[in-house]
Amino acid sequence: MTKTAFPPSIKSRPVYADLVARPGTYHLVIADGEGAGAVVDLLAGAAEPAVMLAVMHVVYAPGPNGTDEAAVLQALGAAQFYRAPTIAAMLPRIARVLLDAHMGTQFYLAGTEGLIGQAEREIMATGFPHTAIQKEHRGSTVRRVQCVHCKGITESVRTDPFACSHCGLNLFVRDHYSRRIAAFQGVNIDAEDPGLVPAAVERFK
Numbered sequence: 001m002t003k004t005a006f007p008p009s010i011k012s013r014p015v016y017a018d019l020v021a022r023p024g025t026y027h028l029v030i031a032d033g034e035g036a037g038a039v040v041d042l043l044a045g046a047a048e049p050a051v052m053l054a055v056m057h058v059v060y061a062p063g064p065n066g067t068d069e070a071a072v073l074q075a076l077g078a079a080q081f082y083r084a085p086t087i088a089a090m091l092p093r094i095a096r097v098l099l100d101a102h103m104g105t106q107f108y109l110a111g112t113e114g115l116i117g118q119a120e121r122e123i124m125a126t127g128f129p130h131t132a133i134q135k136e137h138r139g140s141t142v143r144r145v146q147c148v149h150c151k152g153i154t155e156s157v158r159t160d161p162f163a164c165s166h167c168g169l170n171l172f173v174r175d176h177y178s179r180r181i182a183a184f185q186g187v188n189i190d191a192e193d194p195g196l197v198p199a200a201v202e203r204f205k
Contacts, residue, residue, distance in 0.1 A: 033063015
């Protein structure tokens with residue numbers, strides 16, 4: 001899938017750019033769904049792709065819309081490749097890999113915002129600088145949303161408004177994003193007029 005162009009928004013809304021090969025002693029690539037295309041493009045633009053692949057670890061999961069390009073990434077020939085069934089199943093693997101990561105490691109995140117946000121949170125929790133992390137959005141725009149009222153998180157939100165999967169409140173999906181929890185915020189849309197809820201519109205696909 002082609003790169004996603006997001007309209008201008010508030011400052012806390014994440015922004016993305018193309019992945020670019022950087023010098024590094026180790027390259028950790030984390031992707032899901034159509035993010036595989038960004039990884040292919042990354043290596044196509046590298047001056048010495050073979051050198052990069054020799055010290056590359058790729059961790060991948062299918063996207064929320066079912067896109068599974070694991071075979072494409074595995075065929076690239078990275079030193080290590082791991083396919084997880086879901087992002088949730090991927091996170092323990094990332095945490096384990098980060099235990100052995102060292103200065104000079106470059107991080108490349110590609111795919112959905114849910115994947116990018118959660119992977120970035122894991123990396124930054126280890127103390128690696130934000131400048132070592134590159135992020136490129138590809139594929140589905142479904143959102144990971146936290147209800148500001150019950151603090152529950154709903155994955156793969158497609159409509160706005162939507163019903164919180166934890167407390168059931170009708171939530172308006174804001175563009176405000178928290179890196180700490182890797183989620184957008186959802187606010188009760190009918191707090192002042194209970195039951196007055198506009199029809200849900202599919203904003204995220």
